[in-house]
Amino acid sequence: MNNRLVTVYRRFLAGDGAYFWMLFPLLIFVAVIAVYPLLFSFGISFYKYRLTDPNQVRTFIGLANYLRSANDPIVIGSIKTTLIFVGGTVTLEIILGLAIALLLAAETRMAHLIRSFLLMPMALPPLVVGLVWKALYNVDFGVIPYYVKLLGVNPGRGPLVESGIAMPAVILVDVWQWTPLIMFIFLAGLKSLPSEPYEAAIVDGASRLQSFIYITLPLLKPTFLVALLLRTMQSFKVFDIIYATTAGGPGTETTVLNFQIYKVGMTFFDMGYAAALANILLFIVGILSVIYVMVLERQQL
Amino acid sequence: MQKGTVDMKRKQLEKILLTALSILVFILFMIPIYWLVTTSLKYGRDAFTLPPQWFFFDATLKNFRVELENTKTLMFIKNSLIITVGATSLSLLLGVPAGYAIARAKSKLLNMSSFFFLILLMVPPVAMLIPFYLIMRDIGLIGSYWAVIILDTVFDASFVVWMMRSYFKDVPKEMEEAALVDGASHFTAFLQVALPLSIPGIVSSALYCIIYTWNDFLFALMLTSPKTKTIPLGILASFSAVDVSWGRMAALSVFAIIPAVIISLFLNRYFVQGLTMGATKG
């Protein structure tokens, strides 16, 4: 019996025993700290479990939490809001990121200097970013409405309060913080491009625009995919910026799913329902990350 | 001849245009940070004077003095330091050997486990927070530094594994193999041969961990006690009905952005490497 186990162990690791033990501490750590909570959360989503219930009962209710979410206008709305937020931020960031990468790709001293300053936004605490922008947007004393007024446009109740403007205003904050990341990913992609196709294009007398459209863009496709997936996944998880700027308002206009989960879980302590909502989000992000992994693996080959 | 000068002129014009555009990008991205720093140097009454005083204002260090004389500010900074140092050390300790193992192992299973860490990195923090809160409650760690350190480490270490795996793959194996032939154990080969060659990668990983942990707000919000609050929570607490002081809020925020500024301006090489390598390399 014991011997068989040893054989299985040997065959299983194919001589990687030492490596296995180097990985082992982290595996145990992650299993205890991350996997167990996720399984727990999966289980609890089938129960009615409200921490503020004086009797603290857990009742098995099957899929009721999931069905409830399908009929919950705020949840349905928050999924839509999330999609708008993700779509808006990712599209803008990719377009701007690529443009700025092309602008700053040159190895001049100025480009270098600007690039290192552009690292700053994404290293800042998102909470501070949110609070700063909230102050800049404030209609009574903020800088942005002041200049908007100078242009002769009425800022109304202010960007974060005016219905229809709040979402673009929040998207802009995210774009400000994360466009530089996309830029750096594209810069890395641009640097790894081969030079031969361009030389051939010059010989053929192609204009710079043509070589950009017919050579650069197709060659950047893998980089593009990576940037797209990475930011999509991160964008689904936005929390701090929403918390600091609008707290989900006006009405529920900027209540993304992640923020709604936090509210259900940490304000109402409705753990079963919050877990069900979290699992829905996890499912969406899970699919995306599997696609991301597949793309990365294809690139590797 | 004439065509040449037209070309020259066009090139020059283009160069000026591109430079101007670059500077515009720079200004647009820096305005909010500049606003924050100047607000921290203004008296409360000037913080929201319109038209905005961008360059000429009554400068003062009063906000910083008030903040530094407040024992709570020092406590926030201390707590942020403890949690950041703790999570970063733990993540490196667990993540670097694991990344090495995955890069060097031949077994498919070990190789594939790197994707497991990648997917873990994508888990929405809220999904983890709720069950984690219940577990920490049951083992009585809520409010301690450990609760935040452990949860941050899950995400930090997953990144370190992913990042270091890519890094070790680029480190040539030959020297380690030579060491193994000489009778060194796998572990010695890792410690004495591979590790010294990968210092830049470790620095990149560490910077990422520092930024992520230092900036964390959600976990700290729910898991800390009054005695273990971090800087972001302190910033949030500086808004109240009694003393709404944007100057002091800005001063505290300046403390919160110090790591970001240092890393962007002085350690940018490592930071960029961490960002792009973690994202793009398989």
Add this chain to the structure above:
Amino acid sequence: MSKKVLRLSLLVVVLVSMMLSSIQCAPQPQATEAPPPPPTEPAAPAEPAAPAAPTEPAAPAEPAAPTEPAAPAKSYDGVELTLASMTDQYVQAFRYLIPKFKEQTGINITMDELGYVDLYQKLTADFVGHTAQYDLMTVDIVWSGEYAVNKYTLPLNDFMERDKDALMMDDILPVMWTQGEYQGTYAAFPLGGYANVLNYRKDVFESKGLKPPTTQEELLETAKALNDPANDFYGIALLGAGSAGAQDYMAFVQQHGGSILDKDGKVAVNTEENVKILEFFGSLFAYAPPGGADYWWDQRETAFREGKVAMMEGWSISRNDYEDPEMSKVVGKVDITYAPVSKGMEPKYGFGGWGIGINADSEKVKQEAAWEFIKWLASPDVQKEWVLHRGPPLRTSTMQDPAIVEKLPWMPIMLESFQKGDGDYRPRIPQYSIIQDALGTHVNAFLVGKVSAKEALDAAQAQIEQNWQ
């Protein structure tokens, strides 16, 4: 070479973390000092720490003699309490009084100041997790039902019965007890009352020859008459965002004689009457500052203190602030009057404020020490200091004290408002937070023009019913 670098950096990391942890440990010994033995006679403490109590220089070596009945206050020497306080005006009174309390009793209170939403979340997390991070907490009047039913805070009935002579209950108006009392359980002890009053700029009213409105209808007319957006001056400041907006709307429901609950105690926010009141509330916003629909309490206060608005209905607690030149630009220009009610309605005024509760999960010694603090705070002498440092008034005698009235001349109006106070216009039932959250979201959606008043309240009603437990 690089191995050296690595070793060095590891060493630095270890050293730094050790240093930091030693910093963290430094104050610990004090905290973990042998817990003082519980008083042998729990009923012993006679008078709330009279100033006569000897102020012992911290003498940790000296064991508190539990058998000695002479110094009951001393038996709590070294007890460490944590207080979670809302960052309302009264935190200043706490900041001032807590060190004095320590001098007299040796009980050290650490205060954690939190915003409204954070306070509620952190406290609920503390209660449901039984983590006892906070021993004392300020309890909003509207949380009374939830706290009492869920037994989050220690019922104070026994303590109050024991010390009823020292507390001099006759001096405390009946409405004060709505802060904390729910179906016979005292989940918190009142800190003091807030009355809904109308603050107005007497200079502006005088220059226009206007009188402060006495009915809601006049309020709207006056706001319209004084609104002057061209000069960045507005008629009235209101609350529009989140829980703040929900509470302001409920205040107007009260002033129009409406109700959030129907006769059977069921939630009925979308009645025809309430829809009309919401429309009225919305029409006031036409004369509010442009960002008004996003105002929380602090922004509304800022607008008034900055001199941007002519009127503001709000809690009496803020009254002192307008006379403080450090934070106010309207010093000497403000007057206060009763909050107007709808025409023909019998005057009743919104009553609110905070109580202070003791965590049911705290250790027995800490609970006893916490009660000492509450009792001390409620004593007439301390109450005077409390009110002068911007605490809300609790005792009728304090509000009538000539020395106090001289400094705070608006006390009689507050007293009258309390006497006709209605503490239940925001239903103090355990499910209150569900009502407030739903109203907060949907009232705001109406105010920014996304939905009609009827749609907003229908959606709020549906959300409340769905989340009802």
